[in-house]
Amino acid sequence: MTDVTSKMLHEKTGQLLDRARQGERFRVLREGRADAFLVPAAESVDPEWPEIMAEVWQARKKPGATRPNPVLKERKARNYAARLC
């Protein structure tokens, strides 16, 4: 990931787009802060966790008891069985 300033992006747009087309990725900084990313169009842009998890996080707010974690339950049961032998 290459950092570029917004000024550089403005002045060298064509050059940076050519480099992006060849696979380079850029982080655009304005007043020292990262404001945007410039990535090749061929690259898919993945959704962030809040988008993927929206329904899960919504469902969590609904009233109702929580449940024991089944993975831990299985591990504990297995350890208990091992100690019995």
Place this chain on the structure above:
Amino acid sequence: MPLVYADTSALFAFFHPKDAFSVLLTRAARKLAPDFVYWSFLRYELRHNLRQARVDPYGEVAWSALRAAERTQARLRWQPDLKCDSILEAAEEFSGARAREFAAGSADFLHIAAARRLHHLFGLEEFWTCDEEQSKAVKVAGLKVRVLAL
């Protein structure tokens, strides 16, 4: 995005809205915004438990979120370097050296061996688990561990 190895206990809690550890996982993930390691054993164990949880709307929501995450390239980051045979060998070696020191089970050692392999290859941010017993073995393996404890 930082790369985190969340074992199946942690990933299950992350996806299932009514898991006892769900709040802790969500809080940690919102703070760090990590991408999670994903490989064949972890995928099998996670899918198996989420399939069994598909008995109500909460389980369905969890399953849909998992499938959406699997369609991304980064959020669940597939690790081609983690081949089952070689990780089993590494887990066997770690177990041979340390099995009697911890109450952690065989699958736990497999997760640790996988995380250790990735850490050597390119560095891992953290190992997340809800299992305190496992976390002791993770520390000994030289990894930075975050225990999501109630």
